[in-house]
Amino acid sequence: MSLIKKIKDKKVNFEFNKEYIKVVTSKIANNDAQFITNSFNEMHPADAADIIEHLGQNDRESLIKLNNFNIDPEVFIELNESVQSEIIAYLSPDTIVRLLKNLESDDAITILENVDEKDKNTILSSLPPKDRFALLESLSYPEDTAARIMQREFTAVPSNWSVGQTIDYLRENKDLPEEFLEIFIIDEDFKPIGTVPSSKVLTTSRETKMLSIMSESQLLIPVDMDKEEVGNVFENYSLNSAAVVDKSNKLVGMIMYDDVLTVLKEEAEEDALRLAGVGDEEITDGVFKKTRRRFNWLLLNLFTAFLATWVISLFGATIEQMVVLAFLMPIVASMGGNAGMQTLAVTVRTLATNDLTKNNFTQNILKEFNIGILNGIIFAIISALVVQVWFQDSLLSLIISMSMIVTMIVAGLFGILVPITLKKMDIDPAIASSVFVTTITDVIGFVSFLGVSAYFL
Amino acid sequence: MSLIKKIKDKKVNFEFNKEYIKVVTSKIANNDAQFITNSFNEMHPADAADIIEHLGQNDRESLIKLNNFNIDPEVFIELNESVQSEIIAYLSPDTIVRLLKNLESDDAITILENVDEKDKNTILSSLPPKDRFALLESLSYPEDTAARIMQREFTAVPSNWSVGQTIDYLRENKDLPEEFLEIFIIDEDFKPIGTVPSSKVLTTSRETKMLSIMSESQLLIPVDMDKEEVGNVFENYSLNSAAVVDKSNKLVGMIMYDDVLTVLKEEAEEDALRLAGVGDEEITDGVFKKTRRRFNWLLLNLFTAFLATWVISLFGATIEQMVVLAFLMPIVASMGGNAGMQTLAVTVRTLATNDLTKNNFTQNILKEFNIGILNGIIFAIISALVVQVWFQDSLLSLIISMSMIVTMIVAGLFGILVPITLKKMDIDPAIASSVFVTTITDVIGFVSFLGVSAYFL
Known part of the structure; x- marks a missing residue:
């Protein structure tokens, strides 16, 4: 916070200057630390940080390792966390100490959280006792607490x-x-x-x-x-x-x-990414890091997909009897998946903002049940009509409409019950719910469609 | 903003008081406006607003229509937009004028935006000329501009x-x-x-x-x-x-x-909900409103599902020849859909924060291409192994691994290209991308799996 006044005198670019990246890149190649230091000094730290973030990873490494280039604490703190921890790996403990001395306690903590355990002690022991004590005190609280985002400077x-x-x-x-x-x-x-x-x-x-x-x-x-x-x-x-x-x-x-703005925005963003099965991914992450971050989710999905395969295989004889069932079976599962994800996304946001209470709990589950019935009936009619026109088979139309109603109701109910149950078990509903919901809707979708078919055929 | 000082003297409940709802509900039934007014006066407006939001819709209507109950402007402005517009429908133009006079211009605009066109003029003409002029001036700017969230009071x-x-x-x-x-x-x-x-x-x-x-x-x-x-x-x-x-x-x-906090948080939340195919849904919305808000998305999804049906039907003869293809075909499509949604979620957030620039554009598309190849190879191997163990058919294993690689690459590429293209066309990528991406991955998933099968069988 203390930075705010100082940086306001600097020039600001609303539009990020794409051309300037090229200039900086060529100056890095020429080892011209003086030019870069001077131009960063004229810029708003947020803009200088933007430029550093948009450099290639190799150029960024060269820049930090340039003789006589010292990254400004004000610029450093504006970098995203992924680039911060990348840069910290290149910095000497002395440089980190200099950064820490110039920052208020909340910003200093953010940096220290990203330092290697063994360097952390070297760095802490080089700080003035008062600063060291304050940082150690903050670090003694768990990572997600108020202690980590507060500043110890106040009036x-x-x-x-x-x-x-x-x-x-x-x-x-x-x-x-x-x-x-x-x-x-x-x-x-x-x-x-x-x-x-x-x-x-x-x-x-x-x-x-x-x-x-x-x-x-x-x-x-x-x-x-x-x-x-x-x-x-x-x-x-x-x-x-x-x-x-x-x-x-x-x-x-x-x-x-x-500090709170960052927390609130990150939280809402994380939920969006987690629902889609991505962790705290940054645009600056490399291919391997990104692949690793997305791997678990895809692996989990692969096994639930094989579960669906097993469910379908139970009805192999029915499909062989009437291959058109294979054409139509993805429809019910896909509709159930989408309806379930809609309910899920709303429930996860509602849970995050504490708007779902014991008081309106039953009411909201009942609502989702009714929405499921309504959507089930509407889409049962539409899909029965399409199937009737396409395949001229009223039994097939009946089958798809019956399984649609069942699946839509189940989708709505599990879309709200799964995240609530996970939250009660202290598991982040955003990160784990959607794989459960889509697995359930897939299985129910295939079982209801192929099961009703097997019964009638 | 002017409210902040005043309301700080009020008591605050960190934990929402669930029991209190029952008390308020019974007092509404007894027409005891005096009790409710007194207890709301002692409460922090944000807490009073919480209680009003958690009432049943009928109780809320009765409360507002109670004789001698006048909703406090400070409480009103803390309500979510859905409940605000619900309540505005019950209020007389006189009450709305009283609300507006007590609010700063940014809050007043929020209310006026929700008033019926015909009432708007009655209300505006009852306001002091200075206020009227200021509000008309703000309303003359489009809804999503700075003019609508700024206050005209400053120092x-x-x-x-x-x-x-x-x-x-x-x-x-x-x-x-x-x-x-x-x-x-x-x-x-x-x-x-x-x-x-x-x-x-x-x-x-x-x-x-x-x-x-x-x-x-x-x-x-x-x-x-x-x-x-x-x-x-x-x-x-x-x-x-x-x-x-x-x-x-x-x-x-x-x-x-x-004011900006609200904008930023809403924006990140909206993206999460839009990716899941839900609009600006509030927990307080009724069944019909919620069903209507989710309808378009599900309808669109139904037609893309029928598109997938049509694609599968082209390979009817191949499936009849080997029914196990019907068991396995959802796997590739589902993996493609999930991989595409991962890329999509990251890209949408990156676009929203302006972190994707011309400068790192090609680099990022290349990254997704490489992630696609990596994921494709990894999951091709895993699924080939599972299929080999399960069905003891090496041709089938080869087929699933080839189509997996193709689909994963396509999923990554379209996960980044679709939102970028929509953004260039000035369409909100969060709201429209996922249906395109899942349709493409479904079609590519089925075509590559069944196409390769048809070629080999």
């Missing part, structure tokens, strides 16, 4: 101060965060009892007591709260910053909206 | 003022937004030339000129910029607020991080 004043005293203190104290949206009011035990927005201090007369303009904030974030939960709290209550407290309710840090 | 001072003059002005002026994170510095033509964070004014001595502590912000948002683009700019440059300018570069409004 707090005692409750008996006046606005004038506060302003005088802020003008004299040089050890404040570069920017703070709110001032925390604390009692003698360092417990936060309220907040005053910076702008409120500006609009109030000097003699007014801080206590009288303070909001009695109840929104204290426990240091071990899950960071997705922090995101939901920020979003639900439209916060721009919040105080973080330890077990004894003492103020230990502050979380800003921009 | 701006001339460039020659000192910090002391600024603080005196802020203390005296009662017409400021409730909270402002930054003060805009404007020239004599009302053009923004820089910004000063509120906290910077607090930490600087009175005699300092605003000009000397100002950041020369280049980040001016054009009033007609697409709001998703605004979201990307905020995220990329870690902004907390930004000035909005009209065509002649005059300052006309300000956008705050919380």
Whole structure:
């Protein structure tokens, strides 16, 4: 956060400059570290980071290893995590120490999380004791907690101060965060009892007591709260910053909206990717990394596909009797799969935002059941009509419409029940649900279609 | 935004209170508007909105129509859009006018967007001329532009003022937004030339000129910029607020991080839902609304499934010759579909964040081609082994492995090319891509598997 003010003076390109990549690439080839350092200094760090991200992996390695090129901490922190960990592997512990010293604690933690275990100790021991202690303290909390996204730099004043005293203190104290949206009011035990927005201090007369303009904030974030939960709290209550407290309710840090923005956006994005069977893939990942990340999902899918094959093989005699069943059997399974995925995608988002409660649970399952019946009837009629016109066989039309209704109801029910069950078992519903749902709909689709056929033929 | 300070004094429930719904429901049945008004007043508006959202639709209607119950503007704005438009239908134009008068312009616009065309004019004519003009002006811009999410209330001072003059002005002026994170510095033509964070004014001595502590912000948002683009700019440059300018570069409004948070999160969520073939579905939508929203997708899918049927029917003679082909044919198509969806999900996210550029375009397509070959070979070997063990037929193993390689390559290529092509044609790749990709992988899967079989048999 402290970077925000400083970087605002830099020039900004809304449109990413594609030509400039070529210039940088040729300067890397010529070992012209001076040119690159100078031009990055003129740029907004986010734009410089964009350029580094868009370099080829070899060029990126050459750039970092160039003599006299030192990557700016402000640029580094703007890189995506995949490129950050790639670059960290090329950096000496000394350079990492320099980066860490220039960053606030939340950004420093992000870097330290990506450093090798053995380098981590070398680096930590080279830091000033105060910084080292703060980082070790943050690292002692699990990776997904508020402790990892909070900064330990904040502004707090005692409750008996006046606005004038506060302003005088802020003008004299040089050890404040570069920017703070709110001032925390604390009692003698360092417990936060309220907040005053910076702008409120500006609009109030000097003699007014801080206590009288303070909001009695109840929104204290426990240091071990899950960071997705922090995101939901920020979003639900439209916060721009919040105080973080330890077990004894003492103020230990502050979380800003921009750290939360990243968490919330990443969470929604991850769900989209996980539903499609991809992990935290970055565009900058290489072919092997990407293949490895997608492998498990495809392997799992292969075995569920063989399960479907086995189900179909049970009805081999029926298919031999009437080969047109083989033409039509993918239809019911495919419709069930799609209907199930629709319900699933909605349920996963609803679970992520805590909108599905015990209170509306039965109501929503009933809804999906009714949608299943409705969709089942609608698509039973449409597909029966198409089959009738195409194959002129009313038994076949009856078979497809019956199995369509069954499959659509099952698809809707499992689309909501599977993610709820997984969530109850503490498994991320986004990552595991869709393979269950599509397997179930495939099996039910084939069994109902071929089973009804076997019964009638 | 002006609501933030006020609502912070209210009590907050991190855990949604499920029992309380029952209390509210019984009070609605007893027409006890007084009780509900009182308890909503004690609650955080976000919590009161949560309760209203979780009521049954009939109870919600009864609540709004209760005598003497007036929904609080702060509560209303916290409701999700689906419930907002449901409630607006029950409200008299007078009540809507009261709501609008109490909200800042960005929130007022959100409400007005949901009002019937004929009521809109009645409502607008009941508003004070200044508010009416501002709203009409905002409505004159397309729905997805910066104009619709900006607020017209902001804080701006001339460039020659000192910090002391600024603080005196802020203390005296009662017409400021409730909270402002930054003060805009404007020239004599009302053009923004820089910004000063509120906290910077607090930490600087009175005699300092605003000009000397100002950041020369280049980040001016054009009033007609697409709001998703605004979201990307905020995220990329870690902004907390930004000035909005009209065509002649005059300052006309300000956008705050919380409006952008909603845009960014909704965008990522929408992509997840659209890839699964669901529109902007809310958990509170009824059965018919949900069925209607999912219908088009399922209908489209039904016709692509019949296309696959037609493709299979071309190989009827081959299947009759060897019915085991019917058992195995869904495997290749299913693997292709999954591999294609993986590439697609990654590409859609990459396009949304503008990370796919002309510069890395060819490189990424080549990557997907290579991943396709790698995955094709890996899964060709695995499935050939399974088929060999199961059916003891080496020709069948050869057939499935050949068609697997072809299909996986095609899946990867179309998973990246389809969304890029749609984006170039200005069609949302999230909403339209997956049906194209799965149709292509289905057809290629069946044609390659049955085609190779027909050739060898």
